[in-house]
Amino acid sequence: MVAHLVRLKLTLMRNTLKKSVWQTIGLALGILYGLGIATMALIGLAVLGTTAPETAGQIVTIVGSVVVIAWWVVPLFAFGVDATLDPQRFVTFAVPQRQLLAGLAVAGLVGIPGVVTLLVSLGTTLAWWRSPVAALAAVVGGLLAVAMCVVGSRATTTALAPLLDSRRYREVLSIAAFVPLMLAGPLIGWATAAIARGQDVLPVIAAVLGWTPFGAPWAVASAVADGAWGLALARLAIAVVVVALAWVVWDRALAKALVAPRGGASAGKSKGLGWFDRFPATPVGAVAARCLTYWFRDPRYSGSIAVVPLLPVLLWFVGSSMGIDGGDGFRELMLVLGPLTAFTFGFAISADIAYDHTAFWTQLSSGVTGFADRAGRVLAAAVLGVPVVTVFAVVSVAFTGRWDLLVATVGLSLGVLATGLGVSSVVSARLLYPVPKPGDSPFKSPQGAAMATMFAQMITMLVLLALSLPAAGLALTNVLTGDAVWGWLALVVGIGLGGLFLVLGMRWGGRLVDQRGPELLQQVMSYK
Incomplete structure (x- = not known):
């Protein structure tokens, strides 16, 4: 046997x-x-x-x-x-x-x-x-x-x-799993540094x-x-x-x-319409309400939210492992908290259609336009991303004591968020790749998906980094020179270019959804 x-x-x-x-x-x-x-x-x-x-x-x-x-x-x-x-x-x-x-x-x-x-x-x-x-x-x-x-x-x-x-x-366990996984690398680095300083550990x-x-x-x-x-x-x-x-x-x-074979999950009690009560009865509002429901109830999305509070801890571990804990270098490093959080939220919707899986047919059959679909998904991410990114940007400036960099930090952070949402609006409609299916663990990678996933994510990150360079360069100049003019320029360029890329991304992604809707549905249904 x-x-x-x-x-x-x-x-x-x-x-x-x-x-x-x-x-x-x-x-x-x-x-x-x-x-x-x-x-x-x-x-x-x-x-x-x-x-x-x-x-x-x-x-x-x-x-x-x-x-x-x-x-x-x-x-x-x-x-x-x-x-x-x-x-x-x-x-x-x-x-x-x-x-x-x-x-x-x-x-x-x-x-x-x-x-x-x-x-x-x-x-x-x-x-x-x-x-x-x-x-x-x-x-x-x-x-x-x-x-x-x-x-x-x-x-x-x-x-x-x-x-x-x-x-x-x-759902709860999948979200909780992100905590030790995200902290594993920094903890190892911190332990290595501690061991190097004293072998008695x-x-x-x-x-x-x-x-x-x-x-x-x-x-x-x-x-x-x-x-x-x-x-x-x-x-x-x-x-x-x-x-x-x-x-x-x-x-x-x-x-x-x-x-005693396993039984199915019991049905939950209905408690109103949830996010659908909070958004207008329009195509954009309906898509946004549906996406926000996913963000809070689907562990594949809510895991992204669970990671965000750990970002300050990760930066602290990075600073400690570099031997600059408690020093000025470590404090300056915390200034990337806002842009890093914005990058995370912007990238989070880059696989939205793939995450919809077969449920994408309901949107195609309802006649929702591609632009309304893109705008609704962006709105859902912005409802969570804008306040969190703004707060983290202000907190990072307060932590460092560099209030002279507040304008540049906020401008760069919001610019990266808008740019990321625009880029993801195109990528999620063009570069589909297999993702965990609804109900699966967010850690379950479909077999054979590694290369396609790495390629799509690498392209998305490179494009997002390239489009964010102008605002990032101005913000860095503000840090190095201390001249407030560069900070205001970073704010104007960051929000201005970010808004432009966001609109262009939603329009481009919307056209792709209109043109390739049935093809996209067939592609996601082929993922096993």
């Missing part, structure tokens, strides 16, 4: 690749990326083997703990990422549960993340090549860590399946993680290398017990799932 399930998953993966050339290209790039990560990790482990055993053990324990946590937590946010062997599909088959469990566990390694994790886990022996006994312990610990990754991941997702099926849970973190389920299997080899056999056995016992408990949880959750 185990071999059969592995062959089944390989067959499903092979058949998926036949659907699109982009999916084949995406898989090839994923394999190359995975091989690159594995190669760099193995080289790093070999180099780590030349350092002191204490340092090697600390780094392996910390990094390994992050890997296990990622295996356990990421599937909760990226629900539906790997459903090729969904246990629900085996409900009608008389497969013994223990065999099904073992088959699903082994099949969980069939894929780029599983193979890379297995290779790197076994490769931890390279960090102990000077100690054969520790290297052997690293093999045992690595295999236990891989088992903990796969079984723990399946246990958490299966046990929490009823919650994962709840739309409200998915590593032993404390590694010692704590070594007694947790996430770090115990990775810390077995370091205890053996130190000759602490009792400590090694204790950590080994923790790892074995955690894997066993995860297996039991998965077993019971799977048994319950197989006899």
Whole structure:
């Protein structure tokens, strides 16, 4: 049964690749990326083997703990990422549960993340090549860590399946997921800088993680290398017990799932017309009300709003990692908060039609003109973007104490917002690319969409940056010279050019929608 399930998953993966050339290209790039990560990790482990055993053990324990946590937590946010062997599909088959469990566990390694994790886990022996006994312990610990990754991941997702099926849970969880994801990079940079300033941080973190389920299997080899056999056995016992408990949880959750199929979400209670009560009964008002409903109820949109409050924190981490925390350089860096927020809001509607998916037919059948469609989407984004961008621009100036730059900062920020909305009005009607479907996780990237998505987003960002250069140059001149004239020029040019690009973008995008409406609908319906 185990071999059969592995062959089944390989067959499903092979058949998926036949659907699109982009999916084949995406898989090839994923394999190359995975091989690159594995190669760099193995080289790093070999180099780590030349350092002191204490340092090697600390780094392996910390990094390994992050890997296990990622295996356990990421599937909760990226629900539906790997459903090729969904246990629900085996409900009608008389497969013994223990065999099904073992088959699903082994099949969980069939894929780029599983193979890379297995290779790197076994490769931890390279960090102990000077100690054969520790290297052997690293093999045992690595295999236990891989088992903990796969079984723990399946246990958490299966046990929490009823919650994962709840739309409200998915919406809240998807938005909350942006917080750790956005802060992961800055936190790593900040931790790296802190470690560089004082090496005493590593032993404390590694010692704590070594007694947790996430770090115990990775810390077995370091205890053996130190000759602490009792400590090694204790950590080994923790790892074995955690894997066993995860297996039991998965077993019971799977048994319950197989006899109690998941139900659909209950209908919510209607509470008026929402945003449709607040906008005039015009085509532009109807489109704006519908889009604002998406912004607050669709996690693919509301995630963009959730990111905005984190931008000041991100800038703070960037300044800290550059070694300018608390200094004048760090304060000057906060001046980009307004333009950066404007860039985020402007870019947010660049895939609006793709996000509509099959619901785009309702707009085509209603006879709404392309310009009204573009204007309504821009209005919805502006209702949120204009006040937030203005407040952030003023707050950044107040934080830096550079009130002489207020006019330039506000002008540049509003100009970038208007320019971004104009550019996105064209891009969303011309450069469509696959996006997560309604109800899917915002982190679920359709297979084969990576290249098309990267191309469309890169073009959008480059055009937006190029059109924002005049106002940005004037604002920068105001910063460097302190002459207020340049600030007023930045305000006039930023708002003036931004308004011009916004109108031109809405008109151009509107013509594209009028001309290519049925083609756009056919294209979004082809995205699976």
